[in-house]
Amino acid sequence: MNSASTGNPDTRAPALMKRRRGALGRYVFAATLVRSADGGAVVAxxxxxxxxxxxxxLAGLLGASITAPHLLGPFIARRLDTARDGRRVIAFSAVLHGxxxxxxxxxxxVTWALWPAVLLFVSGVFGPMLTGGISSRLPSIAGPGKRDQRRAQSWDVASYGISGTLGPAAVAWIAATSDALTASLVLAGAAVLGAGAVLVLPRQAPPDHAVAVPSPRQTLRSMSRHGPLRRTLGLTVTVAFSVAALPIYAVAIAPGLGGAATAGLLVAAYGVGNLLGSAGLMVRPLRGDADRLMSSLxxxxxxxxILVILAPFLExxxxxxxxxxxxxxxxxAATLAARSEYAPIESRGQIFIWVGALKIAAGSAGTAVAGATTSPAAWVPLxxxxxxxxLATTVSIIDRRRLPFRRGQG
Incomplete structure (x- = not known):
């Protein structure tokens, strides 16, 4: 009798790892497609x-019609935690978005701007399903080990970075070679194609109906009472608000560094750094407690x-x-680890989407504040x-020391 027929773990383990790698590859493909459609929509x-x-x-208002409704995403996210097959919920959201x-x-x-604005508003409500919603599927794909989870999260970070660059870049290229309408329709097609890719991801275990799934407000309230999740939300929102100032700062300092086109180089360097960081995490995933890692990072x-402020010349x-x-x-990556490791299973999807939606809102606010405070001096927003x-990091450290987390008590 051979080892395969006896279920020898030595023969099962490589096959299991291969299946997980294949599933992770499909996840990155699906996530990149739908996030590129979401990320490039405003530009298109x-x-x-x-x-x-x-x-x-009016063009700005139409763009805002897509991003502003992300705050409403958590109020439809409960369906993700109650559905027998969450893949269908995400795929439906992607198709509807497209x-x-x-x-x-x-x-x-061809028509008054109000009607497309209404369609864009509804489309934006489903945007968080394509960001935090699909990320909530990752823990079941990566495997039970913390190292496997952390490495998979690095791929998720890469997906965000690639789609954040690919979506707008594809729109700009298609608009330049054809027209903006074609670029918009291609993005819509990417969302629909991504929906098909979501449906071939591994299926998560169906929810335990004996466990009550909280409402969106109950989920947000429980996050505020749960130390690690409270700190995850606070730090995520603060850092998103802060780094949103970088493109505004790049535009402000570009004339003194060689011309307006320099702003694009600076923003591109930031994107390259995101990809380099995620690539490094694939080789060496984060180690240690996610709660403490967030404060340190x-x-x-x-x-x-601070280095950006002090940099004296272009290079x-x-x-x-x-x-x-x-x-x-x-x-x-640390915030993704925290969401995966601290979110209770009955509200995991909602927690991912709450954090993602508030992060986007904070980024929009950060951009607006940076634009309003740049005029006295370019360095003021930074x-x-x-x-x-x-300040947020200090508060998180004090909060953790004052109320040490004990699993099961929050």
């Missing part, structure tokens, strides 16, 4: 609005922002922006960002 709509002759303020985006794009050149983000600024991207990738990050 704004370009299409400009091409259709709409004024700048169809609504396509419908809005087709209407913008938030300090690293603040230090990188140094490029390096500083790159290091800021690396630091943010490491911090983001000084504010460093101060807030340092």
């Amino acid at each position: 709509i704004v370009l299409l609005a400009h091409a259709s002759g709409l004024p700048n303020w 169809l609504l985006l396509a419908g809005a794009a087709l209407l913008i050149p 938030a300090v690293l983000v603040a230090a990188a922002l 140094a600024s490029l390096v500083a922006f790159c290091l800021a991207g690396v630091a943010n990738a490491l911090f983001f 000084v504010l960002a460093v101060t807030l990050t340092a």
